Amino acid sequence: MHEHPISIEHVRKIAALSRLAITDDEAAAYQHDLAKVLGYIDRLSRLDLSGVEPLVNVGDVRDRTRADEPGPTLPTRSLLDMAPESFEGFVKIPKVQGDGGGA
Amino acid sequence: MRSARDIARAVAAREITAESVTRESLGVIDRDNARLNAFTQVFHDFALAQARRVDADIASGKPAGPLAGVPIALKDNICLSHGKTTCASRLLEHYHSPFDATAARKLIDAGAVIVGKANLDEYAMGSSTEHSIFGPTRNPHDLSRVPGGSSGGSAAAVAGGMVPIAIGSDTGGSIRQPAAFCGLVGVKPTYGRVSRFGLVAYASSLDQIGPLARDCADAALVLDVLCGKDEHDATSADLPGPNALGTLDEPVPELVLGVPTQAWSPANHAGVTSALKNTIAACQKLGAKIVDIDLPLSDYAVAAYYIVAPAEASSNLARFDGVRYGRRAQGTKDLTDMLCKSRREGFGPEVRKRIMLGTHVLSSGYYDAYYTTALKVRRRVKDDFDTAFRAGCHAVLMPTTPGPAFMIGEKIGDALAMYMEDVYTVGINLAGLPALSIPAGSVAADGDGGGAVTLPIGVQLVGQPFEESELMRIARMLECSREYAAGRAGGV
Numbered sequence: 001m002h003e004h005p006i007s008i009e010h011v012r013k014i015a016a017l018s019r020l021a022i023t024d025d026e027a028a029a030y031q032h033d034l035a036k037v038l039g040y041i042d043r044l045s046r047l048d049l050s051g052v053e054p055l056v057n058v059g060d061v062r063d064r065t066r067a068d069e070p071g072p073t074l075p076t077r078s079l080l081d082m083a084p085e086s087f088e089g090f091v092k093i094p095k096v097q098g099d100g101g102g103a
Numbered sequence: 104m105r106s107a108r109d110i111a112r113a114v115a116a117r118e119i120t121a122e123s124v125t126r127e128s129l130g131v132i133d134r135d136n137a138r139l140n141a142f143t144q145v146f147h148d149f150a151l152a153q154a155r156r157v158d159a160d161i162a163s164g165k166p167a168g169p170l171a172g173v174p175i176a177l178k179d180n181i182c183l184s185h186g187k188t189t190c191a192s193r194l195l196e197h198y199h200s201p202f203d204a205t206a207a208r209k210l211i212d213a214g215a216v217i218v219g220k221a222n223l224d225e226y227a228m229g230s231s232t233e234h235s236i237f238g239p240t241r242n243p244h245d246l247s248r249v250p251g252g253s254s255g256g257s258a259a260a261v262a263g264g265m266v267p268i269a270i271g272s273d274t275g276g277s278i279r280q281p282a283a284f285c286g287l288v289g290v291k292p293t294y295g296r297v298s299r300f301g302l303v304a305y306a307s308s309l310d311q312i313g314p315l316a317r318d319c320a321d322a323a324l325v326l327d328v329l330c331g332k333d334e335h336d337a338t339s340a341d342l343p344g345p346n347a348l349g350t351l352d353e354p355v356p357e358l359v360l361g362v363p364t365q366a367w368s369p370a371n372h373a374g375v376t377s378a379l380k381n382t383i384a385a386c387q388k389l390g391a392k393i394v395d396i397d398l399p400l401s402d403y404a405v406a407a408y409y410i411v412a413p414a415e416a417s418s419n420l421a422r423f424d425g426v427r428y429g430r431r432a433q434g435t436k437d438l439t440d441m442l443c444k445s446r447r448e449g450f451g452p453e454v455r456k457r458i459m460l461g462t463h464v465l466s467s468g469y470y471d472a473y474y475t476t477a478l479k480v481r482r483r484v485k486d487d488f489d490t491a492f493r494a495g496c497h498a499v500l501m502p503t504t505p506g507p508a509f510m511i512g513e514k515i516g517d518a519l520a521m522y523m524e525d526v527y528t529v530g531i532n533l534a535g536l537p538a539l540s541i542p543a544g545s546v547a548a549d550g551d552g553g554g555a556v557t558l559p560i561g562v563q564l565v566g567q568p569f570e571e572s573e574l575m576r577i578a579r580m581l582e583c584s585r586e587y588a589a590g591r592a593g594g595v
Contacts (some may be wrong), residue, residue, distance in 0.1 A: 006463070018417065018462045019424070019439070020455055021447035033456055033518060034463065040519055041406045044476050047483075054478030055485060057308040058535030058568075059295045059338040066334070078201040084431035093426055096438045 006035060104128070107173045107267040107321040111214070114172035117161060121154035121172030125216050128174035132218065132265045140240045141250075141259035143179045144186050145219040150174070153216045160214075168214030169328055175210055176260040176269040179220035180227050181312065182301035183207050190303050191235035192225045194429045194449025204301020205333045206270060206312045213328045221269055222256030225451045226420065227277055227305045229253050230524040233515050234453045241511070242284060244558055247551035248508040251281030251524075257315050258285040268316050268325050272302055274309045275408055276503075276528025279540035282315050283503035283561025286542045288322045288578070289315045293568045294535035295340035298333030306415035307338075309408075309532040319541070319579045323347035326571060345572040351579045358577065360386055360564075361396035361496035366527075372506035378544030378560040379502055385587035386500070389580055396491045396499065400483045404530035405522055407484070410464050410477035411533065416454075417461025423449065456518070485534040492567050498577055499565040502527050503540040507548065507558035531565050538565040541578050543587075 011030045015022040022030070076089065085092040104127070105113070113119045129147055136142050154172060161167050177183060180190045182200035189195045203211070211217065224234040232240040232255025240255040242248040243263040250259040254271025258281035261269045271278040273291035282289025290313045297312045304310060314325035327348050332341040366379060383393055425431035425445030432444035450458070464473035491499055505526060514521045531538045543562040550556030566574035581587045 010463075011459075014459050014462045014466060016443075017466065018455075018458045019421075019442045019446055020450075020458065021443040030456065030459055034460060036519060037409060037460060037522075038463075040522075041409060041473070044403055044406050044410075044480060047403060047480065049476060049479040049483070052479040052482050054475055055482035056478055057338075058485065058533075059308070060340065064337050074201050079427075082199070082201065082428035084425060084429070091427055094435055094438050094441045 006031060006038070104131070104264050104267055106318065107170065107316065107324055110173050110267065111167070111169060111171045111324070114157065114214075115161065115167035121157040121214075121216060122151060124172045125150050125154035125174055125218065128218050128266055131263075135263055135265065138241065138246065139243060139259045139263050140238055141222060141256045141263060141265060142176065142219040143189055143191065143222050143237050143256065146186055146217065149185045150216050150218045153211065157214050157216065168212065169324060170210060171214035173215050173268060174218045174266045175215045176219055176221040176257055176266045177207055177217050178223055178254050178257050178269070178271050180223055180272060180303040181207055181270060182303070183217060183220070185217075186220060188303065189220070189236070190226045191223050191237055192449060192451065192454070193236050194423050194446070196236065196430065198428055200301070202301065205298035205335060206329055207301065209328055209331070210270070218266060221254070221260055224253035224255070225454050226303065226416070227253040227272055227274055228416070228453050228457055230276070230280055230521050231509075231514065232256060232281075233511060234451055236451070239511050242508045244286065245508065245548070245550040245556040247510055248558070249284065249511055251284035251508065253277040254281045254315065258282060258287055258289070261285070261287055261315050261317060268314060268321060270312060271315055272310055272312050273532065274305050274412060275532050276525040278313045278315060279503050279528050279538060279561070279563060280524060282540040284508040284559065286559030287315050287317060288319055288539060288541050289313065290322050290326055290539040290571070290575070291531070291537065292326065292330065292571055293340070293537040295338050296537070296569065296571065297329045298331070298336040298339045300333055300335035304419040306412040307419060308415060309412060319575055319582050320348060320351055322539070323351050323575050326575070340569065342569060345569075347572045347575045350572050351575055353576055354580050355497055355573060355576050358386070358389070358391040358580070359394060359495050359497055360391055360500045361394050361491045361494070361498070362500050363396050363398040363401065365398050365401045366501040368505065370505050371502060372546070374544060374546030374560050375502045375504070375506060379500075379562055382500065382543045382562045382581065382587065385581060385584045388586050389584055394494070394496065396494070396496065398487045398491070398530070400480060400487050401530050403480050404484050404533060405526055407477040407480035407533060408525070408529040409460070409522060410473050411481065413457040413461030414465050414474055415461070417458045417465065420454070420458055425449070481533045484530045488534050488536060488565065497566070498574055501563050501565070503561035503563040507546050507560055527563060536565050536568060537571045537574055538563055539574060539578055541581065
């Protein structure tokens with residue numbers, strides 16, 4: 001396990017990876033809150049887990065195939081109606097790259 | 104309000120109409136929802152239309168469904184093509200689902216009447232139903248206390264006499280803990296038992312849909328309707344239904360129950376320990392053998408859960424991007440800015456924290472230390488239960504929660520205290536096992552305005568995979584036992 005608390009820079013990095021806008025005050029609050037939870041989680045480092053196989057899912061997870069036959073789907077209209085903005089049958093989004101290359 | 108069984112029987116026999124039952128339910132909701140805040144939406148016209156269709160079908164000679172005319176509240180993270188599916192989130196405040204969840208469709212096909220959507224912690228992340236854009240739901244036993252969470256609206260709707268049945272979802276205890284706090288039976292089925300299609304995903308390897316009801320028979324009735332293979336959910340199990348209601352009154356012979364040493368935690372409220380003792384005594388009176396077992400990993404289950412669940416949440420909630428549905432921030436300069444601001448505006452603080460936590464534990468350099476470690480703990484948690492079952496236990500008996508319902512506002516500022524609410528429940532989701540909470544006692548406490556109130560306490564039974572019917576038979580044995588009933592009524 002890594003040392004805590006985590007740095008403000010790291011908090012900003014995970015906010016960016018999470019696609020969450022974050023203010024300076026929020027970054028400081030997250031640093032505190034996350035450190036607290038991660039501090040608790042650190043108890044796992046007490047366990048000897050050598051030789052234990054990770055368990056991702058308890059269910060019977062296998063690739064399942066079905067016959068490649070067309071079936072009913074939702075109408076395009078009802079899907080487009082959910083979108084905040086649409087234009088001539090497409091979902092509309094802002095420019096991918098902003099004026100200053102803001103992304 | 105009558106039991107769901109009695110309503111379905113009387114509606115099928117045309118002694119009463121589904122419409123009159125629905126009107127009665129809506130009347131109680133209209134009278135009391137301002138006080139309890141159990142519902143995010145109430146569907147007056149839609150409910151009455153459903154009820155009239157049930158009545159018309161029966162009048163025309165069609166066979167009545169097992170839930171004919173039964174008013175049901177659906178947790179508002181389960182998609183329904185009527186009304187909105189909000190997840191109690193600003194981001195989905197105006198979201199209309201274009202389809203019904205399989206669970207919702209099965210209920211409607213069985214003749215149930217969906218009267219509204221029940222409040223929850225945003226995206227089912229919480230243990231108190233305080234993290235909701237609609238405000239907190241209140242516990243019908245004491246309005247100054249939480250009903251538990253995240254299915255708190257579902258629990259309050261049943262405990263408040265608004266509906267006989269509500270549907271919840273359980274990722275780390277979100278059906279069982281509210282059931283315990285509100286004096287109800289709450290069932291989390293085996294992972295894979297009930298289709299998750301149309302349940303807004305929180306942690307996909309842990310989530311399960313299940314019923315909250317006032318007694319075991321009503322819970323069994325609904326469980327039988329919900330279970331089954333669904334081609335829309337690849338993890339749904341292709342097994343015959345549990346027939347929980349049909350077998351409910353068959354006692355389990357030579358019953359063996361394991362009680363983990365960890366159930367006697369000094370952190371328990373005295374009432375919880377007392378309820379567990381009373382339950383054990385009632386089981387022994389029924390002829391059950393009680394054996395001590397050890398679940399050594401249970402002290403680590405909460406820590407593992409708060410890696411696995413946020414990790415899955417950070418991935419699942421990536422879909423809420425303000426592009427295809429949900430809230431979109433205005434006046435943004437480009438796509439990334441729009442994504443970041445839409446999500447910042449749309450998600451509440453607890454949801455954002457869990458997304459951040461999940462992103463952190465999955466990020467490069469931390470993945471093995473956190474995520475892989477948690478998955479190894481998950482294996483060991485499951486192994487601990489398997490050991491108890493291999494040793495001959497039909498089920499494991501332990502508390503549902505460390506204490507009774509807490510005050511609104513008491514734990515909202517202390518995330519770890521809130522997370523410890525789930526100390527007895529999260530391990531069962533990690534192991535994918537079926538479990539239920541049944542009322543087991545009560546404690547006196549200071550209520551709203553200083554008067555004395557009685558708060559329910561629940562105990563939990565954990566079964567082997569896909570043995571829901573056996574689990575419910577054991578719960579039913581307890582429910583019928585005189586000693587147990589006396590313990591419940593007498594408190595501590």
